[in-house]
Amino acid sequence: MSSSTHTAQRRPSLRRRLLLFLLVPMLVILTTDAVITYFVALTYANRVHDEDLADDARTLATMLQTRSLKGTISPQARFLLEFDPDGHNYFAIRSQQQGLIAGSRILPPVASSPQPGQAPRLYDTHLKHTALRAATIAIADPKHNHGILDITVAQTFQGRRQVARQILLLNISLQVALSSVLLLLVWLGVRFGLRVINPLTRRLSRREHDLSPIEDDDVPVELLPLTHTIDALFARLRDIMALHERFIADAAHQLRTPLAGLRLQVERAMHYADDPRAHKALEHIQQLTGRTARTSVQLLALTRAEARPMQMAPVDLRTLLPDLAGQRVPEAIEAEIDFGFETTHDVAWVNGDAIALQEALDNLIDNALRYTPRKGTVTLTLSAESDALCLQIDDSGPGVDADVLPRLGERFFRAPDNRRSGTGLGLAIVRHIVMKHQGTLCFERSLLGGLSVRICLPRLPVVPRAAEAGHERDGRRS
Structure with missing residues (x-):
């Protein structure tokens, strides 16, 4: 790969810089928004599931208070209590005096039992290596001499996380769609926004020897320092070119007069020269003088052609x-x-x-x-x-x-x-x-x-x- 290609790749691009300054923060914001959305969704899912879990505990307590408990729970009721499409539910009915009456034996008991009439107590627990969220409510059972019953309902966190992921995916889909539209608008905005430079570029490209100041009526405010710098450079170039043209014109003018006098003197010398060798030397001098005069005239013409605007x-x-x-x-x-x-x-x-x-x-x-x-x-x-x-x-x-x-x-x-x-x-x-x-x-x-x-x-x-x-x-x- 040539050095010019490396130079072109290293050359800074205003469009690329604008896109990077806009796109990188947007990607960071989108990532941060996704993390925040997930934790907010998880908090919301925990709150909703906690309310459902407390309601399940109250419902089971109400059912036990209105129906007789003979030590077992029907298979249909057990299925309904333990069914969860996103994980597994557990329940346990314990007497504070007699121990487990019904439900899962492997479900750990509550560390501090609530009092009858209090709201369900929500807490985290573990079943072997599985984290659970549990709700326990206490009721009195004077009918069957069980004393105070602790009714516990527990569930895994899979359902909560599943809801949080669904909310996150829905939010990400919307965020990606909105971000895509925003990125497209940013790209189009940068692309069309930079077109404001095109009139200035076209005017400068059409110039050849025109060093007049740049008209800044349609130049963006951000580019005015650049155009003013270019105008100052044009002014210095105008001074240099004027000095150059003046020097060539003065030099040509100063050369023409002595050369014309020299030619005249050579012609006079040739008229009086008797020696053929002297006559030949004078002819050669005359030719050189004519060539020098013509060179000065054409140098002046070339300078005018290069510097004078058409x-x-x-x-x-x-x-x-x-x-x-x-x-x-x-x-x-x-x-x-x-x-x-x-x-x-x-x-x-x-x-x-x-x-x-x-x-x-x-x-x-x-x-x-x-x-x-x-x-x-x-x-x-x-x-x-x-x-x-x-x-x-x-x-x-x-x-x-x-x-x-x-x-x-x-x-x-x-x-x-x-x-x-x-x-x-x-x-x-x-x-x-x-x-x-x-x-x-x-x-x-x-x-x-x-x-x-x-x-x-x-x-x-x-x-x-x-x-x-x-x-x-x-x-x-x-």
Whole structure:
């Protein structure tokens, strides 16, 4: 298992913590409630059975006072006295002077006999290893000269415990049902309660270089300290990026002026240089100076592409591309390059930053014209797909090896066999701008023999009304 998997497993989860904080106490409360319920049910069962046991003793005493006792109890009466579906009952009739008269001999006598007329005495006793609950009542028997009779009725605790267990099971069933509903409500509450974070998450995920403060109108109060901390971080990042952009702009500006002066002085020196070696050295200096000036300009352009937020608006590529290509026609004619442009007749609107798109396309055209030899060909094609507009530029230059194609677009990267002057920043600028427009950029071998660069941008499904009205006004003016 990888270290990232271990990290993901150890990572704390707010949902898991909330569920644990809610479920564990609920389980403890449910267990405690079950124990308390059992003892309460057992106490209730003891009280009810004690009352029944005392009533049985009174009933037997009343029966003996109204009927004659000849020393035996009928089998039917014995069955009724000893029958218990949950255990076993015992009874004993003892004379305080003569001993056992009827009933079970193994039932221990009461330790302290009650007096006639008193309420039945309830107490715990044992029969061998069996615990019993007994009730004893005393009556006088002047008719048969038995003296005072102790009437004892006893029963095991099985019936009481059985009643307590039944009450507990009934209570647990209800508690489990209610707890299940409560757990479901807790789970749903945690799940749907955490969805309040989703709008904030979506807003932050849609941001790229937007470091403006977070709107806290729909942010929960508990998350305000976090959003305020993020806002403070954004503020520090804005300051750092502004300082970075300002440094690049100042450096580029400060470099352009001395480089322009240096080029001028080199041109003057070349005019007066008679030595061929000095003339060649000055030419080399001039090339290096031009490359340095171009690098400073493209560094500034790359910084703007990375730091400047895009000003998105509907852009018509059928209007933007011909104007941009037309500006490069004189350069192509001078280099004797066949520069062609093919467009689509479909609607070609995209949501983008016109300045940034123009900068990206200008870099692509410049790159194609720079690496295409004289008498070569450069073709700019605009095509429409179902949900995208694709711009492709092909040239008949030397091209790039297949193993180098994936690295195109990296900063300062140039093909190893590239002999032409360049900075390695033009395609990096194009890549950043395309990424900000949610588009795709791919490089491949061109059918013309050189490099083919293809950009696909998301297409607007309908023509914006304002742009459509603008085209109608332009048509009326013409």
